[in-house]
Amino acid sequence: MKKIAIASGFFIMTILVSTVSNAQAEKKKAIQLMASPVDAKLRLPAGFSATIVADGVAGARHIAITKQGGIYIKLGWLNDGKGIIYLKDTNHDGLVDQQRLFGDYPGTGICIRDNYLYASSNSAVYRYALDQNGEVLQPDQPEKIITGLVDHDRDNSKSITTDGKGHIYVNVGSYANACLLDSKSKQAPNPCPLLDSVGGIWQFNTTKLDQRLGDAVHYATGFKNVVGLDWNSQVNALYIMEHNRGQLHELFPEYYTEEQGGLTPAETMYKVTKGSNGGWPYVYYDPILKKKVLAPEYGGDGKKPAATKYQDPTMAFPAHLAPNGLLFYTGNQFPAKYKNGAFIAFHSRSAQLKKGYLVAFVPMKNGQPSGSWEIFADNIMLEKELHKPCGLAEGPDGSLYVTDDTGGRIFKISYKKG
Template sequence: MKKSALLTSCLCLLLSTTTIFAANPENVLTDSTHQLVEGLKLPAGFTSTVIATGMDGARHLAVTKQGGIYVKLGRLKDGKGIYFLKADKQGHINVQYGFGDYAGTGIFVKNNYLYASSNEDVYRYKLNAMGEVIDRGKPEKIITGLVNHNRDNSKSIAVDDAGNLYVNCGSYSNSCLINGTSLQAPMPCPLLDSVGGIWKFKTNRLNQGYKEGIRYATGFKNVVGLDWNVNTHSLFIMQHGRDQFHDLYPALYSEEDSKSQPAETMYEVHQGSDGGWPYVYYDAKLHKKILAPEYGGDGKKTGGAKAQNPVMDFPAHLAPNGLLFYSGNQFPAKYRQGAFIAFHGKSPVLQKGYLVAFVPFNKNKPSGKWEIFADNFAVGTSQPRPCGLAQGPDGSIYIADDFTGNVYQVKYKK
């Protein structure tokens, strides 16, 4: 067969497969390695379905107890930043509409309210008995005026059981280098008053700013994935590590050092927690806190004696953008109470990325090595970006890919 004919044949097969998913989400094709056609590679017994396409910029997800899915977009689609999806009994999306004229990342459902963020503000919407927003055009603005310098500016959110909302304010500076000339950063870092941490606000107060909030946890460069753990009654976060070691300090760090450092890290945080940024970073090889070069470090000196250690670390540059603690009963016992993490980037060391990982938990702590749960987002696209995670009322989980615009549903069947 000629190359042109072969390519045409492959293209036709790809298009027909996509049509199968769009028309019948339950018709999942697998091969002997459990790799789904135009789907995901998953552990045995799991299947995935593309339940929605065209959600370009789909960042985070929230699912109601009635099964409705709210998708928060990082860029507007037809002028809307939030889309609501609802499936019929056969699993076909038969309700879809958009609202909210702001882009952003954060979205969360709690106690009959939908919370959603732009890159500066957080809003809330009252839900009706069906889990849908009552007045889509008139949200209440509960938090306003958060710092936005167009870098690491996503305001990811989580809500606890006591009426508190936690919001990430990431740093727009890599390591508090703010004057543009010196490679020595100021001490203390003046940015920590408004970025580089997690702030806590009330869910039922309007127009709160920094002065009404509490700097709940500091010393975390940027947190896109976070989740309230209902078992520990505490907040867990995934920190994006810094970069530019070799670019800024070639005498101290090789190009390989920059590829492998620092670790991406998971923390359990409480009021007063301090991760140590920008003064220290967590070394992915030594598994120790190392003094940052901006503060006199040489790549070997330890530091941050009072900064807390992560509960788990991961290879550099994987970019953890989603965190979900599994509380359902559909998946096998090993997954219950464990953490799923959506990695939005690729590790040069692993030569692997764009995946969803799983971390087993026992007695409220990580209890083993992390493993790849969902892989092969790259099938059909050269630049996949898994980002958001959410759990449905039936115990299935949903994954958003903000590059392809796909929303996947993952189920387990004995």
């Protein structure tokens, strides 16, 4: 643990946070490209199959694919001093046969819009111009468009997406679980002074250089940490997946049993607009009670209802599943039910489900869920191997790509009508 002094507004507070060093450490591991198709052995709906595109891509976080089929992957830690890998199928046989590493910073976010590749470190966002083949023109000379974002090691991934209208949306997650002053306190300040710099989404300009937090629009607040987010082009709106708070039983055993602590709060999807407020750290959504309740740090007891001014989620999921990727499917390869629906990569395990490490699907109609969520891809975590889904991307042929930031596999899921 380490102490961090934070000046925010009129408050100065000391918060104890855990130190995570692996994001800064360099890990070099051989990246393996497949000489022939390799069955990934995932459990999928009828008609779907999955292959392993590459293996050993250590720290593979989010992923972006060009219209030519080139694959860009952001690495959570450096490989041979680089934090982005580019994979390419040069002979068009369906197998990746070329790789290139560039970018000297670790991180999570990566996306493509209007002939630019955008990528984030844990405190900044860069952009690279792409040529007519979708390849980076100057890999060693990116433009830094955003700088100085809060990074205190914990929940520090700067996930990004764009809207095609000159805006880029950046998550700045909170490194504090519930705005507590220190590890011994059970009462948090009201208002929470952290919310001016973390716990929300900020909207920046895609073309301006060296923007800081004060230059941005504070687009949405009250969301503890958002690793998965995507722009829904069907309804022209931003959607996010919130990683919720934890430690309810550990901090408040008088209100929550160990079992209850494992079952709440929900992981949540939101459609956010300018001014959206999810209520963190004051409230959380209870998936069992199916409503927002007051957080114990602000007088709650696990039952007291929250103020109605906070936005309800678009959909709620079992607790502690850790949604790391969100993608709205716009392709034509998959059956019609998947069109405009949402795929979600869950990076952890649920006590309620007694399973995890899966890709889920939510059917959507006009930007709203049109049915219950379902497990789409399972068996990613093998018995003796650690594999955790993180990033999602759609290929130009309508296939779904899934990254695994723990085991380093890149999966390609395809559909063939029987």
